[in-house]
Amino acid sequence: MTTPQEELLPATRRALLHRIAVAQAEGRTPSLVAAVVRGGRTVWHGARTSVDGHGPDENVQYRIGSITKTFTAVLVLRLRDEGLLDLGDPLEKHLPGTGAGAATIAELLAHSGGLAAESPAPWWERTPGSLRPELADVLGKQPLLHPVGRRHHYSNPGYTLLGALVEKLRGAPWEDVLQREVLEPLGLTRTSGLPRAPHAGGWAVHPWADVMLAEPAEDLGRMAPAGQLWSTTGDLARFAVFLARGNDTVLSAETVREMRAPAAAAEATDVLTGAAYGLGLQIQRWDGRLLVGHSGSLPGFLATLTISVEDDVAAVVLTNCTSGPLTARVGADLVRIVAEAEPRIPEPWRPLPEADACVLELAGQWYWGTNAFALRLTIDGGVSLEPLSGNGRRSRFRANPDGTWTGIEGYYAGELLQAVRRPDGAVSHLDLGSFVFTRQPYDEGAPVPGGVDPEGWRGVG
Structure with missing residues (x-):
């Protein structure tokens, strides 16, 4: 049962609803759903317009695109924590013959492995994965566009390689491993590779007229670890709690903290905006607030998961249009509204139970x-x-x-x-x-490197 301290104030709830209403109207999207998490639980859910004639609730699936990458990163970090690989290992050690094996696993996780951003034509997000049955079809003839480890260059094929790595070391399909090792332990029952009713349909909205075009929903095949998943605000809210606090059945708090730390050198343009990338997580400053999470897009869908660990507030925003609301901005605003209107109440000070x-x-x-x-x-x-x-x-x-x-x-x-x-x-x-x-500046009784002038401290006359 929600206690008065856990409930959001009416003014805060109205501000959240206003923000998503503006995003849906100005973004011209068929529907938009959002959730806010505080204190490890969902404290608000909002929706605008309908899916199949009904207002979408926290159980309606939307495609989440590249938020899938964070799930794949969790699987790779589990392999590391079990001692089956080291993040400094070159991919070639575990998955030979790809043509991109010089990149380390950490570099692939942080998008600094030098790989191309996309798979060779045709546009992989709108065509069947059966067109790319092998890794060679995903990587193309020139997998590397940049020197390995030199720069952050976002790469969908890089996460395809990480998914293949998971399959190789686990001896099972990527989605089966994900179901067994992450979705079931975290209780994410409405997250899946293929859509399950009720789910939203994906739409393209005409830029100059209020008409829509249905987008195809392709099975991405080999590219699935980079963007396949469908999920809900309810499931992603639970996933946000995990990314902030850890869960010893999946990953420890220390490992998810490692995921949230910058792991790739930022581009010059990213430095100006305070953006960076961790191990499967995007990191950015919005309005002076450090946020981690991931955005996602596939034809017909936009998504974002945003966490402020310091404020203990997270937001999920899902919508079913190809282009429209800037979901990352909306997510950051939802976090800001709660964090500023109802600042986190600190835990009470308590003395240590014992001290050595x-x-x-x-x-x-x-x-x-x-x-x-x-x-x-x-x-x-x-x-x-x-x-x-x-x-x-x-x-x-x-x-x-x-x-x-x-x-x-x-x-x-x-x-x-x-x-x-x-x-x-x-x-x-x-x-x-x-x-x-030392206890005193340049304490003469301590082995200060270089020694301490025997004349000691003195003035200059």
């Missing part, structure tokens, strides 16, 4: 050279290190069994933090990736 005395004595002020930092214990058993002023390097660290910590974000991601002790057990200094942090 050896860790507690490390809390407080430290200096790297003359830069002051604060080390704090975090509720999850780790520590954080951040500058006391300015915009210096900051990071959170997870605890290791041996009493050290490993950075999980920022400049120090993956770097080792350890307390170095003297023979009597007293703390000498902190070592962070070879940087020495």
